[in-house]
Amino acid sequence: MRQVYMDYAATTPPLPEVVEAMLPYLDEKRVFGNPSSLHSFGQEARAAVEEARAKVAALINADPREIVFTSGGTESDNFALHGVLYANKDKKDHIITTKIEHSAILAPCRFLEKQGFKVTYLNVDKDGLVDPEEVKAAITDKTALVSIMHANNEIGTIEPIAEIAKLLNGKGVYFHTDAVQTVGQINVDVKELGVDLLSASAHKFYGPKGAGFLYIKKGTRMKAFMLGGEQEQRRRGSTENVPGIMGMGKACEIAKIDLPNRIKHLTDLRDKLSQGLLKIIPDIHLNGHPTKRLPKNVDVSVQFIEGESMLLNLDLEGIAVSTGSACSSSTLEPSHVLLAIGKPPEEAHGSIRFTLGRLNTEADVDYVLDIFPKIVEKLRAMSPLVRRK
Amino acid sequence: MAAGYSEKVMDHFRHPRNVGEMENPDGIGHVGNPTCGDIMEMYLRVKDKVITEAKFKTFGCGAAIATSSMITELITGKTLEEALKVSNKSVIAALDGLPPVKQHCSVLAEDALKSAIDDYLKKTTGKGLEGWQPHNEH
Numbered sequence: 082m083r084q085v086y087m088d089y090a091a092t093t094p095p096l097p098e099v100v101e102a103m104l105p106y107l108d109e110k111r112v113f114g115n116p117s118s119l120h121s122f123g124q125e126a127r128a129a130v131e132e133a134r135a136k137v138a139a140l141i142n143a144d145p146r147e148i149v150f151t152s153g154g155t156e157s158d159n160f161a162l163h164g165v166l167y168a169n170k171d172k173k174d175h176i177i178t179t180k181i182e183h184s185a186i187l188a189p190c191r192f193l194e195k196q197g198f199k200v201t202y203l204n205v206d207k208d209g210l211v212d213p214e215e216v217k218a219a220i221t222d223k224t225a226l227v228s229i230m231h232a233n234n235e236i237g238t239i240e241p242i243a244e245i246a247k248l249l250n251g252k253g254v255y256f257h258t259d260a261v262q263t264v265g266q267i268n269v270d271v272k273e274l275g276v277d278l279l280s281a282s283a284h285k286f287y288g289p290k291g292a293g294f295l296y297i298k299k300g301t302r303m304k305a306f307m308l309g310g311e312q313e314q315r316r317r318g319s320t321e322n323v324p325g326i327m328g329m330g331k332a333c334e335i336a337k338i339d340l341p342n343r344i345k346h347l348t349d350l351r352d353k354l355s356q357g358l359l360k361i362i363p364d365i366h367l368n369g370h371p372t373k374r375l376p377k378n379v380d381v382s383v384q385f386i387e388g389e390s391m392l393l394n395l396d397l398e399g400i401a402v403s404t405g406s407a408c409s410s411s412t413l414e415p416s417h418v419l420l421a422i423g424k425p426p427e428e429a430h431g432s433i434r435f436t437l438g439r440l441n442t443e444a445d446v447d448y449v450l451d452i453f454p455k456i457v458e459k460l461r462a463m464s465p466l467v468r469r470k
Numbered sequence: 471m472a473a474g475y476s477e478k479v480m481d482h483f484r485h486p487r488n489v490g491e492m493e494n495p496d497g498i499g500h501v502g503n504p505t506c507g508d509i510m511e512m513y514l515r516v517k518d519k520v521i522t523e524a525k526f527k528t529f530g531c532g533a534a535i536a537t538s539s540m541i542t543e544l545i546t547g548k549t550l551e552e553a554l555k556v557s558n559k560s561v562i563a564a565l566d567g568l569p570p571v572k573q574h575c576s577v578l579a580e581d582a583l584k585s586a587i588d589d590y591l592k593k594t595t596g597k598g599l600e601g602w603q604p605h606n607e608h
Contacts, residue, residue, distance in 0.1 A: 387507060389473070389531035393483060396472050406507060406531065415507065427504035463489050463535065465511040465527040466504065 082399045085445045089285075089377055089438030090234050090262060091403055095328065096287040102331035103289060106324040116321050117312065126323050133330025140333040141279065142270040143296050149313045150326050153293035154261035156306070157280030158185040158228075160295050160317070161257045164303040165226045165278070166198055169255075173225035179203045179211050180421040181233055185280075186259055187417075199223070208370035209238035209422050217248040224254050231260040231269070231279075235405055235418045235434060236369030237378025239267070246275025255301060261285055261293075262375060265336035267344060277301050283325065287439070288332030292325030343439065347376035350437050350446055355379045357450040362457050368419060368432060379435040380405075382419070382428040383457055385466040391433050394456040400449055405432040427466075475532060476566035482536035487543050492525045497590025499582040501604050508534045508575065510582040512542070516590055521545050521553055526582070533572035537561050537579040550587055554599075556580070 086094075105111040106129070114122030116130050131145070138145040151157045166176065178190055180202045190200045201219045205211050211229055220227075227249060232239045242258050249256050257278035263269050264279075265286025271279055279296040283289055297303055303316060310318030336343075355367055364384040383391065388406030395402055405416030406429070415429035424432075435449070461467045472480065492513035502509040508530030515523035524542040528535050541561050545553040558576035562568050568576060581604050588599035 385529065387530050387534075390483075390535055393472055393475075393480075393532045397484065425504075426507070430504070430507040463486065463527060464529045465500075465509050466529050 083448055084399045084401075085441070085448055086401045087435040087437055087441065087445070087449070088401045088403050090375075090434065090436035092284050092290065093287045093438055094440070095284070095289055096332060096335060098335060099288055099328045099331045103324040103328040106327050112323070116323065117310075126321075130321055130323060130326050133326045133333075136330040136334045136337075137294055140269070140337045141264065141281075141296060142272050144299065146314070147271075147296055147299055149295045149297055149316050150321060150329075151293045151295055151306075151317060152291055152322070154183075154259070154280050154282035154285070155185040157261075157282070157293050157295040158183070158259055159189050160306040161278045161280060162186065162189045162193065162226065162228065164297075164306055164316075165255050165257070165301070166193060167304040168302040169225045170198075173223050175199045175201070175221055175223040175225060177201045177203065177216060177219045177224060177227045179205060179229055181205050181209060181236075181418045182228070182230055183234055183259060183261070186228055186230070203229075205238075205421055207423050208373075209233055209236045209368075209418070210370060210373070211240050211245070213241055213245045213248050216245050220249070220252055220254060224252075226255045226257060228257040228259070231258045231263040231274070232267070232375050233369065233418060234262050235416060236380045236422065237262075237375040237436075238370045239263070239373045239375065242274045242276065250275070265332065265340075266375065266377065268340065271296055271298070283329035283332055286332055286336055289325050289328035292322055292329040294329070344376050346439070347437050347441075350441055350443065351376055351379055353443065354435060354437070354446045354449065355381075357446070358453065361450060361454045365457075366428070368422065368424070375436075377437045379437070381433055381435075382424060383431045383433060384428065385431070385464045386457065386460040387430050388432050390460055391431075391453075391456060394460070395433075395453065398452045398456075400452060403434045403436070405434065406430045473532060474569040475536070476568075478564075478566040479533065479536040479568065482539040482565065483532045486535055486539040488523075488525045488539065488546075489527070490525050491527060492523070495525075497586040497588075497593065499584070499586030499589060501581040501585050502530070502578055504529065507531070508578055510534065510538050510578050512538075512582040512586040514586045514590060516550065519550050521548055521550065530575065530578070531572070533568055533575040534578060536565060537568075537576045538582070540564050541579040541583055545583060550590075553583065554587065556583065 114126040116127040134145045255277045264281035277298040283292040307318045368380040388404030419429035495513035496516040497514040499512040513525045526538040528538040558580040561576045
């Protein structure tokens with residue numbers, strides 16, 4: 082059976098070059114030293130880690146000293162929120178974020194609320210866009226941090242980060258962005274974006290799982306996230322994940338060169354897929370902004386049928402996707418993102434997300450355009466929401 | 471198996487039995503709502519207090535479709551009294567289990583059946599199924 086992986090927003094397969102870059106650091110005959118050790122074993126590992134840090138920094142136009150290695154996007158988001166809030170809590174206690182953030186932001190925000198901090202959750206419009214003026218209006222003299230994602234993982238909408246940063250300028254507020262869905266996939270330049278903190282995860286751009294980073298602009302007041310070691314300028318104790326860091330460094334190096342090709346390849350496939358689906362299938366809607374969206378993302382709501390049943394049928398045909406339906410979650414709540422953009426619950430239950438990547442081809446899109454309408458037809462024939470003609 | 475489902479669940483999901491509507495059914499059950507993410511309709515043909523035919527239409531996940539299909543198989547040929555003994559637990563057992571988070575789907579199937587029998591009894595005797603109230607949420 083044909084296998085078509087279209088869930089690149091969940092994770093990406095590591096590039097062969099990435100795996101190769103990691104292997105020497107998993108080898109008893111090569112570089113296994115602890116980067117904190119003073120002997121040659123350790124110092125060889127230290128040099129390699131710092132080389133990787135430079136590659137990561139170069140991808141986002143940062144200084145290597147502004148990069149802190151973490152275990153991934155979730156840790157980076159938690160680190161940014163806790164680090165800023167606790168370092169500035171004598172004067173400030175307020176966070177501004179949005180209703181469509183990843184739970185790696187929303188869950189720590191709820192935790193911080195229980196600790197006495199205050200959180201404003203901003204609305205977004207029907208396309209998922211945050212209004213920069215609303216961000217500005219929400220700022221008080223108690224606001225310590227604004228955290229707004231660069232692009233949404235579910236509907237693919239790209240937020241106006243640079244515009245928001247301009248409005249925050251001079252207000253004494255730190256600005257964090259969760260860029261897990263954008264680093265290595267669209268242009269991410271911390272200076273152009275104007276952010277103080279930025280989270281990323283290697284496995285979203287063909288790097289290994291278990292490796293990520295937090296960009297912390299020089300001069301940002303931060304509390305350490307993990308105590309117990311001197312690593313990462315005492316900001317994050319724990320022996321460095323050397324193989325993971327080496328893989329991430331390689332993934333960043335390749336992304337920097339390959340970015341224009343990636344964007345072109347995926348934009349072409351995305352438009353072919355979304356236009357095809359909207360043309361062939363009746364009563365289907367594209368979720369997210371029509372143009373300000375990730376090159377990889379096609380998120381649709383299919384009326385009258387439920388997401389998990391579509392996902393399972395696609396899986397049986399070798400096509401891997403994701404859904405915002407409640408039935409795929411343990412909470413039985415439909416996607417908070419789709420509800421925030423004003424979708425009624427039944428449309429949120431009927432959402433399917435295709436996210437494309439480097440191994441997808443036009444033939445893959447043709448295969449989906451052949452198979453998916455048949456699945457929709459089969460499930461609609463079974464749906465009590467479709468009346469017999 | 472996909473999403474933690476048993477082979478039996480996947481079989482009923484791939485090849486659901488007794489899908490569709492029915493001309494002039496003797497009883498119709500309707501439970502669930504689109505907000506919860508699952509709706510099931512069940513149609514019964516009853517002769518001499520025996521269910522001779524059962525059909526369903528379901529909006530819902532793989533487990534909702536599989537439990538709908540399974541319950542129509544379990545009740546066909548049974549008397550109303552026997553059919554009322556088919557509980558959500560019997561549906562789960564017949565499907566070789568459901569993941570914990572999907573157990574509520576089997577309650578939907580049981581409720582659809584009871585709702586259809588309730589409708590049949592109302593139509594034929596003027597009195598519904600004694601002591602039966604549909605669950606508000608599934």
